[in-house]
Amino acid sequence: xxxxxxxxxxTKSFKTGDxxxxxxxxxxFEIEEGDFFSxxxxxxxxxxxxxxxxxxxxxxxxxxxIIDDVNVTSLSKEGRTKFRLKKLGYVFQDYALVPxxxxxxxTVIPLLMQGLPKIEAYAKAEWALKKIGMEERLHNxxxxxxxxxxxxxxxxxxxAHDPKIIFADEPTANLDTETADKVMKTFLELNSQxxxxxxxxHEPEYARLTKRVIKIGDGxxxxxGKSEDIISI
Amino acid sequence: xxxxxxxxxxxxxxxxxxxxxxxxxIRRSNKTTTALIIFIMTxxxxxxxxxxxxxxxxxxxxVDVQKEIYFGDLFISxxxxxxxxxxxxxxxxxxxxxxxxxxxxxxxxxxxxxEGTYKEKVNYTDKANEAGxxxxxxxxxxxxxxxxxxxxxxxxxxxxxxxxxxxxxxAYLLKKYLEIESSAFQTLENVDVGSxxxxxxxxxxxxxxxxxxxxxxVDEIDLRVVMLDSTLRNMIGRTDYNVxxxxxxxxxxxxxxxxxxxxxxxxxxxxxxxxxxxxxxxxFVKDMKNTFALLGNIVGSIGLxxxxxTIFIVIFVNAIxxxxxxxxxxxxGISSRxxxxxxxxxxxxxxxxxxxIGLLILYGFLVPFVEAHPIKFPFSDGILVAEVSAxxxxxxxxxLATLIAGYVPARIVVKKNTLDSILGR
Numbered sequence: 001x002x003x004x005x006x007x008x009x010x011t012k013s014f015k016t017g018d019x020x021x022x023x024x025x026x027x028x029f030e031i032e033e034g035d036f037f038s039x040x041x042x043x044x045x046x047x048x049x050x051x052x053x054x055x056x057x058x059x060x061x062x063x064x065x066i067i068d069d070v071n072v073t074s075l076s077k078e079g080r081t082k083f084r085l086k087k088l089g090y091v092f093q094d095y096a097l098v099p100x101x102x103x104x105x106x107t108v109i110p111l112l113m114q115g116l117p118k119i120e121a122y123a124k125a126e127w128a129l130k131k132i133g134m135e136e137r138l139h140n141x142x143x144x145x146x147x148x149x150x151x152x153x154x155x156x157x158x159x160a161h162d163p164k165i166i167f168a169d170e171p172t173a174n175l176d177t178e179t180a181d182k183v184m185k186t187f188l189e190l191n192s193q194x195x196x197x198x199x200x201x202h203e204p205e206y207a208r209l210t211k212r213v214i215k216i217g218d219g220x221x222x223x224x225g226k227s228e229d230i231i232s233i
Numbered sequence: 234x235x236x237x238x239x240x241x242x243x244x245x246x247x248x249x250x251x252x253x254x255x256x257x258x259i260r261r262s263n264k265t266t267t268a269l270i271i272f273i274m275t276x277x278x279x280x281x282x283x284x285x286x287x288x289x290x291x292x293x294x295x296v297d298v299q300k301e302i303y304f305g306d307l308f309i310s311x312x313x314x315x316x317x318x319x320x321x322x323x324x325x326x327x328x329x330x331x332x333x334x335x336x337x338x339x340x341x342x343x344x345x346x347x348e349g350t351y352k353e354k355v356n357y358t359d360k361a362n363e364a365g366x367x368x369x370x371x372x373x374x375x376x377x378x379x380x381x382x383x384x385x386x387x388x389x390x391x392x393x394x395x396x397x398x399x400x401x402x403x404a405y406l407l408k409k410y411l412e413i414e415s416s417a418f419q420t421l422e423n424v425d426v427g428s429x430x431x432x433x434x435x436x437x438x439x440x441x442x443x444x445x446x447x448x449x450x451v452d453e454i455d456l457r458v459v460m461l462d463s464t465l466r467n468m469i470g471r472t473d474y475n476v477x478x479x480x481x482x483x484x485x486x487x488x489x490x491x492x493x494x495x496x497x498x499x500x501x502x503x504x505x506x507x508x509x510x511x512x513x514x515x516x517f518v519k520d521m522k523n524t525f526a527l528l529g530n531i532v533g534s535i536g537l538x539x540x541x542x543t544i545f546i547v548i549f550v551n552a553i554x555x556x557x558x559x560x561x562x563x564x565x566g567i568s569s570r571x572x573x574x575x576x577x578x579x580x581x582x583x584x585x586x587x588x589x590i591g592l593l594i595l596y597g598f599l600v601p602f603v604e605a606h607p608i609k610f611p612f613s614d615g616i617l618v619a620e621v622s623a624x625x626x627x628x629x630x631x632x633l634a635t636l637i638a639g640y641v642p643a644r645i646v647v648k649k650n651t652l653d654s655i656l657g658r
Contacts, residue, residue, distance in 0.1 A: 085566025
């Protein structure tokens with residue numbers, strides 16, 4: 001399998017008053033294309049921080065992140081935005097849908113930003129929503145959808161522009177068990193079709209469903225391996 | 234070359250997406266809030282245009298009435314150090330034969346004294362009920378064609394060619410119209426339509442009946458006593474028909490300067506002073522007009538700043554409360570420019586509707602209403618001056634201010650760190 005992400009000596013720290021809190025300390029690892037990769041750890045361990053660095057939402061203090069053969073740490077602000085639009089998809093914990101836009105409008109935004117013709121963009125958005133079983137709710141506003149439905153729209157938005165990698169930050173945290181199971185099922189289906197997914201979760205039962213798990217703490221990778229090995233530990 | 238095209242395409246995509254976001258945000262926003270913002274924009278626009286329009290209109294009312302009642306388009310008057318316009322009959326003939334002349338009127342004017350209630354005077358030592366006045370002799374028919382003086386008779390009726398023993402009195406000569414206590418300026422008491430008055434001009438005294446009272450809000454007229462020109466000529470023994478003023482109305486579309494040039498070429502300038510209305514308008518009126526326009530602009534500018542701040546606050550509050558979503562949009566790869574454009578479109582929407590409604594109110598209601606019902610001020614009938622060019626300039630100014638006021642807060646919020654916005658920190 002081809003390496004899609006390569007992380008080398010990644011360090012991220014935050015200034016808290018006079019002291020400096022090192023959250024990610026000289027971290028290195030690789031992720032292969034088509035992987036379903038989960039990041040776990042205690043609260044405050046830095047798992048979300050790691051996801052934000054990999055997802056280009058934040059900039060590390062040092063180290064390199066190479067995604068799809070591009071060293072993204074050297075990209076400009078505008079370059080990072082374009083890279084995110086073209087190659088990455090995001091699913092946030094609280095769905096993060098624009099409240100004034102319907103399900104299909106929320107999904108179509110990245111496609112329109114890519115410059116796709118309107119008809120083609122809407123067709124792709126509809127395809128993405130159908131793929132995650134939301135074809136009946138295309139024209140509903142977020143406040144007319146349940147939490148699970150909103151999260152599925154969020155997933156549709158993340159996959160509509162056919163990204164190389166989907167980043168999901170605690171996608172099941174705000175959902176009841178039944179709905180969370182459905183969301184995870186959607187992720188597993190997408191992964192089975194070759195989609196690379198990187199997910200942060202603090203729930204072992206969902207981490208167990210992924211292919212590979214890293215557990216981080218004290219700024220370092222504590223364990224890294226197949227999910228069944230890590231979670232059973 | 235290719236790179237530039239790509240940048241243009243990027244801009245076009247941002248504009249389209251900005252419109253997409255703005256349209257939906259407005260359509261699904263709170264209708265009452267939107268209506269309130271548009272209402273504020275309408276009021277601001279009206280403040281910008283109407284306050285100046287009324288202030289300028291007050292002076293424009295003075296100017297217009299001076300032109301209409303007294304001056305006409307051109308005014309021929311007595312040169313300095315002369316008592317009358319020499320060779321008046323020839324000048325009048327020239328005026329009459331000019332191709333641009335619509336109508337004209339020649340006036341005799343002399344300083345005199347008017348006295349009322351003299352029959353009720355008991356003792357010789359009692360203070361006389363008298364006032365100094367300019368006595369004017371006119372041809373009522375010709376005068377009315379120029380100044381429509383008959384429409385300014387507020388009591389009684391206008392003169393006819395048979396009224397040899399009647400006069401019209403300017404309202405400012407009567408105490409009931411101008412209550413003023415001054416030893417230097419006296420007004421007549423208890424003089425009304427039908428009263429007998431005594432006029433003294435150049436030592437000749439004659440009794441007249443007051444036929445009407447004139448109120449024009451033009452001091453020159455309202456301080457006059459008006460009688461038939463033939464009567465005045467008889468009183469002062471004028472047989473040469475030399476007059477003191479000739480007011481000319483030109484045909485529509487005529488440039489008064491062209492007429493003035495023609496009059497001067499005909500030699501009128503050698504015995505008389507020829508002025509267009511603009512030249513003859515008193516300097517203080519011009520200064521007042523400029524001052525009021527400046528005042529209007531100052532008040533309007535304050536309104537403009539208030540509107541800009543209002544839009545700034547509205548957009549800023551809107552953007553700051555939506556900071557998380559702005560962060561999300563940036564996070565999923567939407568360009569900052571597209572988001573900023575969305576807010577600019579929103580501002581323009583408020584401005585366009587506010588200004589549009591303002592224009593409808595202005596030209597559909599306010600201007601025709603004030604024209605039909607002028608604002609009654611002591612010194613003029615104020616109109617609402619709203620020239621299209623000046624209004625258009627203010628529309629552009631307000632739209633521009635709104636655009637900036639919409640862009641700046643959006644830029645402030647959009648510039649914030651993406652992750653900080655998403656996480657609300």
